[in-house]
Amino acid sequence: MMRFLTLIVGLLVGAAAGAALIFVNPLIGPADGKPDDLDRVLTYELPASALMLTHSRPLSVPAWPDGVEELWERTVRTSALGLVMLSSPAGEPAIASRVLVPSRRTELMTTGVVVDDFWLLTLPGKGSLYVLGESNVWPIAKDTLVSASLLQRPFQGPRSYVTTAGPAPDGRALVVGATGDFANREGRAVERYRIGKFTRERGFGDVSAELRFALDPPSDPDGGV
Amino acid sequence: MRTAFVVGVLLGLAGVLAAARFAPWVDPVRLPSHTTVVSNGGRAETFVIRLPADRIAAAGGAEAGLRADAPGTVFSAPGSAAVLVEQFKVRDRDGQVIGIAARHWAPADGAVWLLVVPGRGTMLLTGDAEPARALDTALSAAGRRAGTPWSGELRVVFPRAPSVGRVHGGTHEFEGLEGTYTETWTITGVGESGELRGTIELGTVVSRRT
Numbered sequence: 001m002m003r004f005l006t007l008i009v010g011l012l013v014g015a016a017a018g019a020a021l022i023f024v025n026p027l028i029g030p031a032d033g034k035p036d037d038l039d040r041v042l043t044y045e046l047p048a049s050a051l052m053l054t055h056s057r058p059l060s061v062p063a064w065p066d067g068v069e070e071l072w073e074r075t076v077r078t079s080a081l082g083l084v085m086l087s088s089p090a091g092e093p094a095i096a097s098r099v100l101v102p103s104r105r106t107e108l109m110t111t112g113v114v115v116d117d118f119w120l121l122t123l124p125g126k127g128s129l130y131v132l133g134e135s136n137v138w139p140i141a142k143d144t145l146v147s148a149s150l151l152q153r154p155f156q157g158p159r160s161y162v163t164t165a166g167p168a169p170d171g172r173a174l175v176v177g178a179t180g181d182f183a184n185r186e187g188r189a190v191e192r193y194r195i196g197k198f199t200r201e202r203g204f205g206d207v208s209a210e211l212r213f214a215l216d217p218p219s220d221p222d223g224g225v
Numbered sequence: 226m227r228t229a230f231v232v233g234v235l236l237g238l239a240g241v242l243a244a245a246r247f248a249p250w251v252d253p254v255r256l257p258s259h260t261t262v263v264s265n266g267g268r269a270e271t272f273v274i275r276l277p278a279d280r281i282a283a284a285g286g287a288e289a290g291l292r293a294d295a296p297g298t299v300f301s302a303p304g305s306a307a308v309l310v311e312q313f314k315v316r317d318r319d320g321q322v323i324g325i326a327a328r329h330w331a332p333a334d335g336a337v338w339l340l341v342v343p344g345r346g347t348m349l350l351t352g353d354a355e356p357a358r359a360l361d362t363a364l365s366a367a368g369r370r371a372g373t374p375w376s377g378e379l380r381v382v383f384p385r386a387p388s389v390g391r392v393h394g395g396t397h398e399f400e401g402l403e404g405t406y407t408e409t410w411t412i413t414g415v416g417e418s419g420e421l422r423g424t425i426e427l428g429t430v431v432s433r434r435t
Contacts, residue, residue, distance in 0.1 A: 003229045010233020017234070018241025052282045052312075069281045073314070073322040075254045079343055081312060081325050083282050095284060095310055097327030099341045102253070108245035116396070118347050120339035122329045124308045128337045130349055132396055167396075176393065178351045180334035 023146065028112040028138055033164035033171040035190035038212035042086040042094050042121075046207040055080035062203075078102050086121075086211065096121045103134060112138035114165060117173070117191075119211075127180020131189045131213065133173025136165040144198040155198040158206065164190040175213050182215065189213035255344030259318045267404060267432035272340065273316045274326065274425040277416075281325075285309035288332070290358035291419050307332050307357060313425070315340060326427075332357050336383065336390075336408075338427070346397030348429070350406050352390030355383045360410065360421075369415060376414040379423075383408040392431050404431030 044050075047064070054068045056077040063070060071079055080100040087093050096119050103114040119131035140161050147153045164173050168188060175187035189211060196206025260268045274280075285293030289309035309330040317323050324342035331354060338350040356362070360381060361371075369375035384390050390406040406429045414422035 003226060006226050006229040007233040010230040010235075011237040011240075012233075013230075014234035014237020014239075015241045016237075018238045018245070021238075021242065022245050051284060054281060069314075071314075071325070075256060075321070075323050075343060076314065076325060078251075078253065079325060079341070081281065081327075083284060083310065083312060095308065095329075097310060097312055097329065097339060099325055099327070099339070099347075101341060101343045102251040104249075104251050104253075106250045107247070108250070109242065110246070116347075118339060118341055118396075120327050120329055120337060122308055122310070122331060122334075122337075124331060125333070127334045128329050128331070130339060132347065176349060178335070178337045178349070178393075179331070 022108050023142065025109065028108070028110065028136075033162055033166075033173070033190035035162060035164075035192055035210075035212040038172075038188060038190060038214040040088075040213050040215070041210055042088055042213075043208065043210045044084055044086045046204065046209070049085045050082055051085060052083040053080065054082075092123065094121055094123045100135075105134065108138075112136040112165070113141055117164075120178075121211075123180075125180075127182040128178040129182040129185075129213075129215075130176040130178060131173050131211070132167070132176065133164050133189065133191070134166040135163040135191065137163060139163075140193065140195065144195070144204070148198050149200045152200065155195075157198060158194055158196040161193045161195065162190060163193060175215060177215065185215045185218055187213055187215035253344035256317060256321055256323055258345065263430055265432070267430050269428070269430045271318050271429070272324075272326070272427040273318060273320070274313045274427075275316065275320075276412075276423050276425065277420045279314040279316065279322075281312040281314065283309070283311045285311075288357040289330070290361035291364070291415065291421060292360060315342070315427075330354055338406075338408075340395075340427070342398075346395055346399045348395040348399045348402075349393045350390055350427070350429070351393060352384035352406070352408070353388040355385060359383075360412070364412065364415065374415055374417045379410075379412045381410045381412070383410070392429055394434065399431075401434050402431040403434045404429060406430070 054063045056072045082098045084096045099118045101116045103116045105114040117133040117135040122128040148155045172188040175189050177185035191211050193209045260270045263269050288307040311328045313326045314322050315324040315326045327339045330336045335354045336352050340348040363381050367379045392404040394402050409426045412423040
């Protein structure tokens, strides 16, 4: 009996050690996407720029506005949908629909907490494009939801995070042009967040983000001849 | 006793690490897809949106007419150029909610759909834009007076013939597909506050890109 109880205690100690190893896991580092050579920039702030956010799970980021239809059905209840206003450095507006869906790539040893991150972005007067990405939110979750909420350690902010982790081989998101100036063009994109504050009581505060992207030059309709 | 403790620690450690690596943390619910084979070897599938129940949010200006004017989660569009953004839940032909869709419209650039079906992937669709307030114009022709409720049956198809909507592949199950789509709006009523009642059917025909 004593031996059995000792085994149970050992199991619990081992499990705690495993959880601690996962928390400090060096195999899951910052996302791979490099943003600096992507010349187009759109920025937004949260929550000011988010016209609408809906999902079905209680998070540190609530759904808004009040009364918005929630994603409660079992096929969509782990997804999130947002409507976001962005602007360029020159003040040109853009509007985006954004859908987040948990990715099967999620695992906590080598990859992280990955979400499929899909944007439909319209720049009025210029056209629309898609951004098809994978975002690794584990670094943000570790510093906020785990450290601050669970372990009650103060958030060491402000901090910047690049979340884009593919699916392109260089770790960036894919850009697929749809209409207007962007039709038939492709490119790459990376998103970077700056989180100013996080507390267990109030959640996220002073959050800003930039979506940087670049498009391949338009192909010559005459074939260059 | 010491041995039992050490064995317990190793088992606990191995168990947690194995779960972190191999447990299916994400296993999306996937309903059977309702596709039919078409004569040229492609496959057809119809996605349905029920109005007003499946409409989540919209953003647009006066040029968008009723579609940006209904009660609920509606916002003004940015800038001065005409744009209409609509977001919906999407159902299969059996009426089960299977995904989420966003439609962006700009008269000069076209209409663009992002269709996300968790567990299957994302489909990208583009087509020519219908004229501003096209649905309002059709409703007026069907006898509705502006600002009043209406009931009846009106069917409008976008893009308008001879233009054809294009499917440009997508992700996961939809990656590498190409084809065409039509968008059929069947409006059976307009409420007192301007909300549309009816359905939108996205009929797609796709095949593997060669």
